[in-house]
Amino acid sequence: MDIYLYNTLTRSKEKFEPLEEGKVRMYTCGPTVYDYFHIGNARSFVVADVIRRYLEYAGYDVTFVMNITDIDDKIINRAAEKGVEANDVAREFTEAFFQDIEALGVRPADVYPKATETIDDIVRHVEGLVKSGAAYVVEGDVYFSVEAFPEYGKLSGKNIEELVAGALVEKDERKRNPADFALWKAAKPGEPSWESPWGRGRPGWHIECSVMSQKYLGETFDIHAGGNDLIFPHHENEIAQSEALTGKQFVRYWLHFGFLRINEEKMSKSLGNFITAREALKKWPAYGIRFFFLQTHYRSPLNLLPEGIEGAVKGAAKFRAFRDELDTMDDGARSFDAEPYRERFARAMNDDFNTPAALGALFDLMHDVRAAALDGGIDRPSIDAVRDFFDRAVDGVFGILPPPQEALPGAGDALVGDLVQILIDVRNDLRKERNFALADRIRDALAAAGVTLKDGKDGTAWSYSPPESTTRG
RNA sequence: GGCGACGUACCCAAGUGGUUAAGGGAGCGCUCUGCAAAAGCGUUAUUCGGCGGUUCGAAUCCGCCCGUCGCCUCCA
CATH class of the missing domain: 3.40.50.620 (HUPs)
Structure with a gap:
C-alpha cells in the first residue's frame, strides 16, 4: 500500500x-x-x-x-x-x-x-x-x-x-x-x-x-x-x-x-502560557501523554485539557490489560484473522498518518478478539498473530503500551511484593471470617499507599501505581 | 490589511458524495463482588455552527453569514 x-x-x-x-x-x-x-x-x-x-x-x-x-x-x-x-x-x-x-x-x-x-x-x-x-x-x-x-x-x-x-x-x-x-x-x-x-x-x-x-x-x-x-x-x-x-x-x-x-x-514560550514536558511527566505517564497526542490528527490544533490526558491514560491502560489477557488466554478451536485490523491500521496510517483512525482499529481489534475468545476460544496461531501485530502497532509504532505492573516503581522489589502478599493473605482470611471492617481497612490502607486490590475468582490480584494524593499544585 | 486552518454527541475526535455517522473519556444499565475497586459486556447524535444552492442522493461540493484559531516578528 x-x-x-x-x-x-x-x-x-x-x-x-x-x-x-x-x-x-x-x-x-x-x-x-x-x-x-x-x-x-x-x-x-x-x-x-x-x-x-x-x-x-x-x-x-x-x-x-x-x-x-x-x-x-x-x-x-x-x-x-x-x-x-x-x-x-x-x-x-x-x-x-x-x-x-x-x-x-x-x-x-x-x-x-x-x-x-x-x-x-x-x-x-x-x-x-x-x-x-x-x-x-x-x-x-x-x-x-x-x-x-x-x-x-x-x-x-x-x-x-x-x-x-x-x-x-x-x-x-x-x-x-x-x-x-x-x-x-x-x-x-x-x-x-x-x-x-x-x-x-x-x-x-x-x-x-x-x-x-x-x-x-x-x-x-x-x-x-x-x-x-x-x-x-x-x-x-x-x-x-x-x-x-x-x-x-x-x-x-x-x-x-x-x-x-x-x-x-x-502554547508558546513568548506567551508564557506553557508547562514544560518535565512538569507534565511528573503529572502523567509518557504513554498517556503520547496517547493524548495521537488521538488527534497531527495537523490539527489540540487543546491541552488535563481531563483529556487523564482520559488518554485510561485509554492506554486498556491496551495493557488486553496485552496481559493475551498472555493468559486459553487457546480454543476457532481461528481469528487479524489481517483486516492490520489493514485498517495501515490504511489509516498511510493516509497522512491518521493516528486517531488507526487507534480506532486497535480498539476494535481488542473488542473483537475478546468476543471471539468468549465465543469458543481462539487457537494458538491466531493469538500469536494478534499479539505480534498488537505489539508492533501499539508498542512499536505508537509507543503507548503501558509497562507491565512489575516494572512500576516499588512493585518490582521482592520484599515489597512479599509484604503486600502477606497483607492480602491476612485480609482474605478476615474476609472468610466475614470480618469485613478489618479487611476493608487493610484494603483502604493499601490503596492509600498506591496498591490497588482486585478480588477475583482465582484470588486477589494487585497492582501498584504512585498514589494520587501526591499530586501537586 | 494579506494568507491559511477549523466548527461532528456531555468532553475529546475520525469520517470529505451513497448500506446502521469510527474510536476514546464521562454518564447510565448489567456481569463479577460480602461491599468495593478493576476489568468486561451493553447503551448514549434521524444528526454533523446557521441559512441557501448543486445533486437521484451531502457532515462531505458551491455561496453567504456567525464563531474560534494560526502565520505574516523569536517560537514546535
Missing part, C-alpha cells in the same frame, strides 16, 4: 515516493537549548517520532536527523541572566533535552548535529552564497538577498512585496531588502564567536538547519518536518539558502504539525 502525506509545499496530499527506493531521509527541527522544552514542543517530537516509527514499520530504512541549536541569541541572553557562559547553558539544556525525550519514549535520532560543531560547513555554505551573489556582506554581517531567489515564498504562499508592505518587517538600512535575513552575525563584545572570512561571528538560525540537514542527508532529501510556526520564515529561508546554492530541490515533502493550545490559545 502506498503512503500519502500532506505536503505543505504543494498544499495537497501526495503519494510518498522517496528519492531512493526503500530508504527515507528525514529531518526535524530540534530544540534551541536555552530552557526546558514545553509540552507543545513535546507534541512535535512525539509526532515526528511516530512518523519515523511508522515509516520503519512500513518497511523503510529511515535515516532520521535532528539538530541541536546550541548557539543563539536566546542562549546568550539566558547565559547573561544567569551570569554563566553560553556554553554552560547549552550543555545544561542539551542534557535536559535528551533526558526529557527519553522519558517521553521518543526514540533517538540517528544523528544529532550541533550548530557549534558544524561551523566550518556553515561558513563554506555562506561563502558559496556570497560568491554566487545570493548573499552580501555588511560590516561583518552576511545577509541573504531574497531578490536573488525568485521562488522565495513558495512554501508559505507569501511574496516579497506583501512582506515588505506588511510593515512589520523591521527596517534595517543596511539590508538591500527588508525581507533579507542574516546568514552570519558579526560578534558583539563578549559573545561566543568563530573565525570567518567576514571576521569573527556566529551563524544565523536559519542557515544552521540547511547546512546540518544537508550534511547528513544530502543536498536533496525526503522529509523535513516541524511546527506550523516554522513554515515562515524559518523553512522558507532554509529553502532559499539551500536551493540558491545547490540549484537542486532541497526537500521533497514538507510536513507541518498543528499547535498544542491551552485555553484555545497557542
Whole structure:
C-alpha cells in the first residue's frame, strides 16, 4: 500500500515516493537549548517520532536527523541572566533535552548535529552564497538577498512585496531588502564567536538547519518536518539558502504539525502560557501523554485539557490489560484473522498518518478478539498473530503500551511484593471470617499507599501505581 | 490589511458524495463482588455552527453569514 502525506509545499496530499527506493531521509527541527522544552514542543517530537516509527514499520530504512541549536541569541541572553557562559547553558539544556525525550519514549535520532560543531560547513555554505551573489556582506554581517531567489515564498504562499508592505518587517538600512535575513552575525563584545572570512561571528538560525540537514542527508532529501510556526520564515529561508546554492530541490515533502493550545490559545514560550514536558511527566505517564497526542490528527490544533490526558491514560491502560489477557488466554478451536485490523491500521496510517483512525482499529481489534475468545476460544496461531501485530502497532509504532505492573516503581522489589502478599493473605482470611471492617481497612490502607486490590475468582490480584494524593499544585 | 486552518454527541475526535455517522473519556444499565475497586459486556447524535444552492442522493461540493484559531516578528 502506498503512503500519502500532506505536503505543505504543494498544499495537497501526495503519494510518498522517496528519492531512493526503500530508504527515507528525514529531518526535524530540534530544540534551541536555552530552557526546558514545553509540552507543545513535546507534541512535535512525539509526532515526528511516530512518523519515523511508522515509516520503519512500513518497511523503510529511515535515516532520521535532528539538530541541536546550541548557539543563539536566546542562549546568550539566558547565559547573561544567569551570569554563566553560553556554553554552560547549552550543555545544561542539551542534557535536559535528551533526558526529557527519553522519558517521553521518543526514540533517538540517528544523528544529532550541533550548530557549534558544524561551523566550518556553515561558513563554506555562506561563502558559496556570497560568491554566487545570493548573499552580501555588511560590516561583518552576511545577509541573504531574497531578490536573488525568485521562488522565495513558495512554501508559505507569501511574496516579497506583501512582506515588505506588511510593515512589520523591521527596517534595517543596511539590508538591500527588508525581507533579507542574516546568514552570519558579526560578534558583539563578549559573545561566543568563530573565525570567518567576514571576521569573527556566529551563524544565523536559519542557515544552521540547511547546512546540518544537508550534511547528513544530502543536498536533496525526503522529509523535513516541524511546527506550523516554522513554515515562515524559518523553512522558507532554509529553502532559499539551500536551493540558491545547490540549484537542486532541497526537500521533497514538507510536513507541518498543528499547535498544542491551552485555553484555545497557542502554547508558546513568548506567551508564557506553557508547562514544560518535565512538569507534565511528573503529572502523567509518557504513554498517556503520547496517547493524548495521537488521538488527534497531527495537523490539527489540540487543546491541552488535563481531563483529556487523564482520559488518554485510561485509554492506554486498556491496551495493557488486553496485552496481559493475551498472555493468559486459553487457546480454543476457532481461528481469528487479524489481517483486516492490520489493514485498517495501515490504511489509516498511510493516509497522512491518521493516528486517531488507526487507534480506532486497535480498539476494535481488542473488542473483537475478546468476543471471539468468549465465543469458543481462539487457537494458538491466531493469538500469536494478534499479539505480534498488537505489539508492533501499539508498542512499536505508537509507543503507548503501558509497562507491565512489575516494572512500576516499588512493585518490582521482592520484599515489597512479599509484604503486600502477606497483607492480602491476612485480609482474605478476615474476609472468610466475614470480618469485613478489618479487611476493608487493610484494603483502604493499601490503596492509600498506591496498591490497588482486585478480588477475583482465582484470588486477589494487585497492582501498584504512585498514589494520587501526591499530586501537586 | 494579506494568507491559511477549523466548527461532528456531555468532553475529546475520525469520517470529505451513497448500506446502521469510527474510536476514546464521562454518564447510565448489567456481569463479577460480602461491599468495593478493576476489568468486561451493553447503551448514549434521524444528526454533523446557521441559512441557501448543486445533486437521484451531502457532515462531505458551491455561496453567504456567525464563531474560534494560526502565520505574516523569536517560537514546535
